[in-house]
Amino acid sequence: MPHDRDPLPAFHDDLAAAFAELWRLLADGVVQGRSAFHAPSLATVDAQGRPRIRTVVLRAADAAAGTLRVHCDRRSDKAAEVAAHAAVALHAYDRAAKIQLRIEGRAGLHADDALTDAAWEGSRAMSRVCYGIAPGPGTGLDSGGAYTVPDEAAALTIGRPNFSAVVIQAEALDFLYLDRRGHRRAGWRREGAGWIGGWRVP
Template sequence: MSAVEAAAWDSLVAGLAPGTAFHAFTLATVTAAGGPAARTVILRDVDPSARTLGFNTDARSGKFGEIGREPRVTLLFHDPAARLQLRIEGEARLHHEDAVAAARCAVIPEKGRWVYRQACAPGIELASRDGAARLGLLSETAASAHFVFVSVCVHQIDWLYLADTGNRRARIGYRPPAARWLAP
C-alpha cells in the first residue's frame, strides 16, 4: 500500500509540468446555497512531505468566497493514459495579500499576470462579447491585490486504477493515518 501512496504523490509531482495529465484538475467547492461547484484549475504546487497541493486564483472569483465560507474541498485528477483517477479531499487555506501570496505572485510570468489585471471580476455580466477587453488592464498593484494562492492540506486520497486484470481502489487517509483497499 505504501507503494500506492508513493506513486500517487509521484503522479501529482509530475502534474506540475505543463502538458501532463494532472496539470489541470477539477476543484469542487460548496456554494453559499449549499450546492456543489466545480471548475478546472492548474496545479502549481505539490509538497509530498507537507501533504499539500496548491493553485492560483483570483480574489474576485466565486471560488474565493466559497472556500472562505467552507474550506473543505475535493480535487479530482484523471490520467486517461495511466488509467488513474485520484479524488483528494482536503482543507484549503487562502493566501491573499500575505507573504506567501506575494512570493507566488512574483514568479508568475507576464503572460499569466494579465488574468489578475483584468478590470472585470470573473463572472460579471458584460454588455457585449468583448466588453471585458475594452476596459483594458489594471496596474501591477491591482494584480497583486487580486492574486490568491490556495494551499490545500490533503486529508484523504481515493486512488482508482483501471486494470485489465481487475480494477484496484484504495483509500489513503492522513487524519488519522490509515490505508485501506476498497472494492472498486
C-alpha cells in the same frame, strides 16, 4: 498507453508504492502540461450547500506536508466559496496512466502574506495578465468582449491585489488504477501527521 502484455506496475499490489505514485503523479502534474493532473477540477461548496466545480492549474504538490496549491482571482466565486467554507475536493483522470485521483481537504485562501508574494513572484507574465482583468471574473457583460486585460508590462504588477493562493490541506486521498487484469483502488485518511490507508473495492 499501458497494454495487457506490459508487466503490472509496482503499485498494483504494493500500497506504499500506490501512495508514492499518487504524490509522484501530482508533482509531475505541476510541471507537465500534458498530464491530466496539471489541470484538475476543483470542487467547492456555495452558500446554499450546492457543489461548484471548475478547472484549475495545479501549482504545487507537497507530499511531506500533504498540501496542494492552486491560484485564483480574489474576486472570483471560488475565492468567496473557499473563504466561507473550507471543504474542497480536487479530481482528475489521466487516460495515459489510467489513474483517477480524488483529494478531499480543507482549503485556506491566502492573499496578503509571504506565501502569496512568493507565488506571485513565481508566476509568469502571461499568467499574471488574468489577474488584471476588469471588471472582475463572473461580472455580466453587454457583449462578450466588453472587458479589458492589461498589457504584459502592466500585468507584472497590476493584478497583484486580485491574486490569491489557495492551499489545500489534504485529508482524504482516493487512488483508482484501471487494468483489465484487475483494477486497484486505495484510499488514505489523514491521522495526525501521517496517513492511514488501505485497499478498497474499485
